[in-house]
Amino acid sequence: AEIPVPASPAREPSRFCTAGRCAYFVERKKRFCKMAPAPGRRFCGEHGQQEEENGRKRIPCPLDPKHTVYEDQLQKHLKKCNSREKPKPVYFVQDINAGLQDVAEIPEKRVPLSSLSKEELENLIIKLKKASNGLEFHLKEQILSHQALQEALNDPKNGESAFKHLKQQASILGNMEKLHLLGPGRCFIEFGAGRGKLSHWVDVALQNVEDVQFLLVERATTRFKVDGKHQRRDSIFERLQVDIQHLCLNKVPILEKKKLPVVGMGKHLCGAATDLALRCLVERYAACCDAQNEEPAPKRSRTDQAEVASNSSADNESSKADCKPVAGIVIALCCHHKCDWTHYVGREFFKSVGLGPVEFHCFQRMSSWATCGMRETTNKASASEASEEQTGDTEEHEQAFSKIESGPDTLQGILTVEERKEIGSLCKRLIDHGRIEYLQQRGYKAVLQYYIESAVSLENVLLTAVPSLLFPSVSGNSKYANQFASVEK
Incomplete structure (x- = not known):
């Protein structure tokens, strides 16, 4: 035989x-x-x-x-053949959210940090601290929860890893509810959806709400069993298999048909994917929708013009607030070491503080120092998990830390571990501040905050943004008065 x-x-x-x-x-x-x-x-x-x-x-x-x-x-x-080039979906537009087109701005050679001399490294740190001077980097805690996840959080069958993910999802939903983003007549777009668990919990939270759509954006082809739980008739789940870099939301059929305001969300949207998602929402989708809504005004007589002159300004502000294409953005940030100058939305901010692509590339890699303890923690956690379900819950950003170069510490004698963590955190906040300014310049009130304890995840910063027109100081809308008073504090 x-x-x-x-x-x-x-x-x-x-x-x-x-x-x-x-x-x-x-x-x-x-x-x-x-x-x-x-x-x-x-x-x-x-x-x-x-x-x-x-x-x-x-x-x-x-x-x-x-x-x-x-x-x-x-x-x-x-x-x-399964490897043949398949027809592109209607919403695929090559590099629509890519950002920088001028390759002259991109440095030809990227010098590894290990090759920098002590003097060069010290000069980089001086530039970092100078650029950070005067900026507010002390983030406040906004650790919340949501009733939709209470049963799952109290389930003893969940292991430590699953429990940590549930706490993060609960806090994200709590922050969305505080911003009044969990409501009817909206399309929730989860960028880097993976299993789509964040969308699943939003769906659970909105089980009695009508006219809700979900778009799960993921470039990978894999689907997970969570998709089978989306059974409610009054909510529609659709997966968009496309890289965020090439996603044109205006051409997604459901958005083209229903014209719903969108809420962009993501749990640990790695590096450049955050920048691509922000540009996809506020620079492409919002701008195109606003342009489509601007119809030429009908001709009026001089008496009619005088009659409506006093009310036109207030009416315009009110209608803009009600019809803002992007109702809000809630993204848990991570993996700043995967950011890219080409896609980064805060390039103008970096230039305004005397920094460029060379410094950005160095700060981007130095940002991993803030989470240098993640590798050991992740390895211990994964070793203790026995079930397939819990092992599958490991996030891509956690696996990435095991790929960071190991070996002799080339910075030994120059920086202590604590100094490295402090500098890494400063790099992260500087990169994030560029994103905040980008959103503010486009009419959004953007905030960074700690949404979970560092013991749960070292990547514990949440970016939230809502249209500035909704603030009572601008629009006089009392509906959001309590909501944004707490954000301002």
Whole structure:
């Protein structure tokens, strides 16, 4: 039943080819292929080129050389190959949210931090502190919860990892409720949705609310079992498989049809993805919607013009407040070391404080110093989790820290661990402040705050933004008076 092969040290782990299995030896894995060949054949379809079959030859697929195809069936295969380029969805617009187009601003060579001299590093830190001087970096805590997650938070079956994610989701929903963003007649867009759990809990919180839409933006193709829980008839869930860089919200059919104001949200939206999402919302979608709503005014007589002159300003402000395309933004920030000058929305702020792409690139990498303890904590937590469900809850940003270069500390003797953490945090806040100014310049009241304890997640800063026209000091709308009074404090 087994075909012996010559014994050798390399093949010692698997010396026999099991009958009914492919006879191809996979050198990299030091074992035979486990695929089943066709009746009467020694090799499976993937390794069929190893034997002659009536003169037919197998060749690597030109679209993906990782698999092979019969040469005489190549044209037929190319039409159905999973690696073929698929038609782009209507909302795909190449690099619409990419940002910087002038490659002249991007430095050709990025110098690693380990190659910097002590003097160069000290000069960078001086620039960092000078640029931060006068800016408010002491964030206030806004750790909230939401009734929708109380049952899950009290469930003893949840492990430590699942409990931490639930606490973060509960606080995000609590902050959204405080800003009056959880309401009817809105489209909730979760950027970097992954499993879509944040949208799931928003749906639970809005179970008695009508006319609510959900768009889950994720470039990966994987879907998770959470999608099966979205059964309510009065809410619609739709996944958009597209990179945020190429997403044009104005062309998404549901938004084109219903014209609902949107609420952008994200739980740990890594690095440049935050900048892409902000530009997608306030620079593309909001601007296009405002432009479409600006219709030429009908002609009036001079007496009519005089009659409505006194009321026009107030009416315009009121209508703008009611019809703002982006009702709010709530994003838990993370992975500043994955930011990119090309996509960064705060470039103008950096330039205003005498910084450029070279300094940004250094600060972006130095920002990882703020969470240098994350790696050890994550490894311990993942080792203690036994169930598949809890292991799957590990966020992408947590896995990224294990990929940060390890080895001898090149900064030993220059900076202590505490100094590195302090400088890393300063880099994060400086990058985030550029995002705040970007939003403020476009008519939004933007705030940074701690939304969860650092023991739950070291990436514990939440960015929230709402249209400035909704503030009582501007629009006189008493509905939001209590809401924004607390934000101002």
